[in-house]
Amino acid sequence: MSVLLIAEHNNNEVRPFTLNAITAASQIDQDLHVLVIGKKIDAVSKSISEIPNVKKVIAVDNEIYENYLAENFTPVIIKHSENYSHIVCSANTFGKNLMPRVAALLDTSQVSDIIKVISPDTFLRPIYAGNAFATVKSNDKKKCITIRPTSFDPAQTSGGSAEIIKAEKEEATSLTKFIKREEVKSDRPELGTARIVISGGRGMASGENFKLITAIADKLNAAIGASRAAVDAGYITNDHQVGQTGKVVVPDLYIAVGISGAIQHLAGMKESKIIVAINKDGEAPIFSVADYGLEADLFEALPQFLEELNKLNTIQK
């Protein structure tokens, strides 16, 4: 038995969720190999080889892999899958797009979005927007698994020295062409891994008003989230959406402002350590998951919040 993990990176650095996936993968089996597919990936491969949990790195370096098209990655993964009992990657948009394509060609029923490794063939996964947890056992010989990164701690990044093996490219697709990626660059912590997240909902009433949230996020070094309603209304871009059809976050502190707490939103944040809700409707469902609820108008509460934070001598970063 050995596990092959597909690394997510941007050709320069390893994406943080790869580290969480590595922790989960090494709970399945200690013999963990990582497949790095990309363009000019020497630095990425080297940094992965230094992760103590990783036993071997397979690097497939070619310009056709600059943009991670599933159509191009899949043949490489299929080729290398032969020697492995498990193929795994993170259950974010990278893995969700890629893994089913691999699983279908291996004739395997994929297990999506696991939150716990119970044994090498049995896993825990949330269904119905996290309203139920299913324990499932895969009876396929080769297993394809995606991992909910926020349910596992990131792996340690130094001290290891795995061997790096270079492998050949496979044929490139002519059916799909990458055109562009519009990344929203910011100096803030990433939503998926931030220690503190502050999110705004429809109650914010405009994109302009999100500056109230931004000011607090700056102060707390927090990432900014949003409900689907806020994204749909155009207050903020889609990469901020938290929930069943957005991102799952598990920060130490989640502050929901002007968010009612629909189950689809809760699906993305209710595992957070501490939840704060600020809402003017005392009956809003968000209060049922909040450790600290403040029934107040956000347009008064947020400026006061900033003021109180400014009074503190120290703020954890």
Added chain:
Amino acid sequence: MKILVAVKRVIDYNVQVRVKEDGTGVVTENVKMSTNPPDDNAIEEAVKIKESGKAKEIVAITVGEDKAQETVRKALAVGADRGIHIKVDGTIEPLAVSKILQKIVDKEKPDLIFMGKQAIDDDCNQTGQMLAALLNWPQATFASKIEVKDKSLEVTREVDEGLETIEVNIPAIVTCDLRLNEPRYASLPNIMKAKKKPIEQINGSELGIDIKPRIEQIKVEEPPKRKAGIKVASVAELVQKLKNEAKVI
């Protein structure tokens, strides 16, 4: 151009799902069922493309028990031309659904297949990508914008980093996000008309595909409950609690 749209019947998104006491699943008896929400977007997009003159026919397909036909009927009421219902009872995994759809694609030869990006019950997010792999077609997942060109589609995809645009040659598979469009409601006359549109029924067992589940569901349980929190009276109290009690700031 012909567009095939896959629609799935799921527990309505407004229903508070409850776990069965015996741990075998969730309660589905007497629970409101509806079309999986992003599948409505998939149908809507197909109808819009047809209205623009770029498609001739829309075929809605579902895989499931008898009642799953309701989702096809609803698709017919908003503009699909005909339906296909593959009858299967019990659990059917995305791999099996995609193998069934592959058979139908071989027969129907659509140019485009639209599906939802994920079903809100199992949240597997697999079927479209699996079907694309089996057909060796390009895939455009999590689509929030689709532009139909001559022999290709330009699709904007919602990814973790923001937005990505790709071009896929036709035939192609697109899985749709809720932001792709605003699904229309069926008008009463159209609901009546839809009753006359044909739905072909095919027995799943006649397709010669092994659809036995590969994944055993051992148990379904309630997630751990959060313990009830408190209401604070003021912002000052909130900040004090976060600092001194929860120790998170």
